[in-house]
Amino acid sequence: MKITQVEAIPYNIPMRKPLLFASGSMDQADHVLLRITTDDGLVGIADIPPRPYTYGETQQGIITVINTLFAPFLLGEDPFNRNVILAKMARTVGNYATKGGVDIAIWDLIGQSVGKSVHSLLGGFQDSIRVSHMVGFASPEEMVAEAEEYRNDLGITAFKVKVGRRPVSLDIEACIALREALGPDVDLYFDANRGWTAEEALYVARSCADINFLYLEEPCDALDVMGRRRLVEKSPITIVADESVPSLGDVARELHTGGASAISIKTARTGFSESQKILGLCEGLGVDVIMGNQIDSMLGSVATVTFGAAFRHSSRRAAELSNFLEFGDYLNQEPLVIADGKIAAPTTPGLGAKIDESKLSHYRIDGK
Template identity: 40%
Template sequence: MQITSIETVPFTIPYRHPVVAASGVLRSAQHVLVRVHSDDGLVGVGEAVARSFVYGESQASIVAAFREWLEPAVIGLDPFAVEEILERTNWVVANNTARGALDIALHDLRGKATGLPSWRLLGGMQTSVQVTRILGMGEAQEVADEASQAFSEQGVASFKVKVGTHLLSDVARIAAVREAVGEDATIYVDANHGWTAEQAIRALTAMAEYNVALVEEPSPAGDRIGRLRVAQQVPIPIMADESAPTVADAARELTSGSARALSIKTTRTGFTESARLVALADALGARTLLGSQADSMIGAAASLAFGAAHPQVAREPGELDYFSVLADYVVTEPLEVRGGVLTASQRPGIAVEIDEDKLSHYRVDDV
């Protein structure tokens, strides 16, 4: 079995409403479908997410990275040669989601070749993962109403609230969500580096009374001294995300004491690197939660499969329904949150089949 070609299809799906965070505004899902073809006719699927204000990637740059570097590096290789493929592609610095999508597509291909779901090939058991709903930076009552609806209609009991701008508005948003979902629901916050260290200490001290479980990226990653001060002075544990995109970065954040949890984004680090991040965190006694790279259902299905393979990840809530913000989807069998959870599929690979008609409708050929 050999890799014969890699196909990239950029597609754009509008959001139901703009998604606002301290680091930028998203108005549409600008993604790239990655399909790895093999000589026996099987095709592995992955998804790369363009986030220019986070990693500097665009749909055009992702397509170019595959055409110029990643595809030539793997043509002719056995898709089961995990370490060899990683060795041949790791020299392509940055291009985070392009390399992550390639790794996931290869895992999907391995699943289809063996007839096994990816979570089984990764050594896991079929399991369910509690879903976290990501809430935006709207007015406090608006955000609280969205949380209440997800809680009552889908059983979602974990919420990540975007913060990182005006301190009083940020605190009011958390207070409103806590009132809406009750004391037993999990609430954590994501500042997207929007606060200074001093602002983070003030805001998080005020939020502590609302039983906030974690704070993701409270202050700029480059301010190492400030981040350590936040960790030392605030009773809420810090979760590293964009500050720890590699194993080396994660090791620095965890061993310095600047973070006590890692956001695992399989769209960013694939399955192979993500497994190393989980092992590192486990060795250092840190938590690992599934994050979202603004994934569609393709990326969410992959993340779910990875989470199901790792008990220390599956026991935490995961950001698995970001697709609810998208106006549509390009898979034939949509994911559905029931009782606040998603359950890993028994189908081979990451268990997604592409709706070719919808993909044709949303693809963009001018990147």
């Protein structure tokens, strides 16, 4: 089996409402659909989300890297030579989501070629995974209403709360309101997207210590090395690294030097291959992981379900999987379904998702 075609297709889908958070906002998904075709007619796919405010990647940048740097060595390569492909991509610095997308598409091809789901190839630990929903900036009343809607309609009982505003009292008020409205049995955790200083984050952590928040994710910029270390040491709430750990090496650095005490794994930036290494490192060190969401489309969420449900350690906590519901549409032929607060892992060969070509034709922006 040899790769014969590599396509990077830009498309835009509007959001149902803008998503607001400390490091930016999003009112449309300007993503890239990656398709890798082989000489026996198999097509591996992945969705690549540009997040310039997080990793610096843009839609056009992703397309350029794929077409000019990655496609030349992918063409003619056997998808089973994953480590060869990973080593060649590693010659290019950064471009995490682009590399992750290539890896996911390669795994899709491998699964299809052997007639097995990627979920089962990765380990197939359980057949579904709990869903966590991400609640963006709004008034406390609006944030509570959104969380209650998702709990009542979909059975979701875990929520990531976007924080990082100033004054910090805005976020403290919202967090207290959510806990009071949702009760003690719902999992809640913060995500500040580097919006605070270390001292502001410590103040919030101490103020909310007795309302049972599980984690505080990326509270301040990890480049403030000493402030971050003091925060991890003094915070009564576990500190999760996300944007600051886009690679295995970054995870090792932050965990071993005291920059974090838990890790968010995102298949959108580390694919399946590097995500396995990160998961193994965290499990070996006894560190919690969260399966994160890069404001993923429905197709991107399929990858998260596939990986998260495949391992015991990654399935312990609810995975961030519901943000595709905030998109105005999706490219999947068959939609993901959230039932009783869970999503089932795909069981069909490969990634378990196919593209609706009519929708792709409608939303793509390259004129083809």
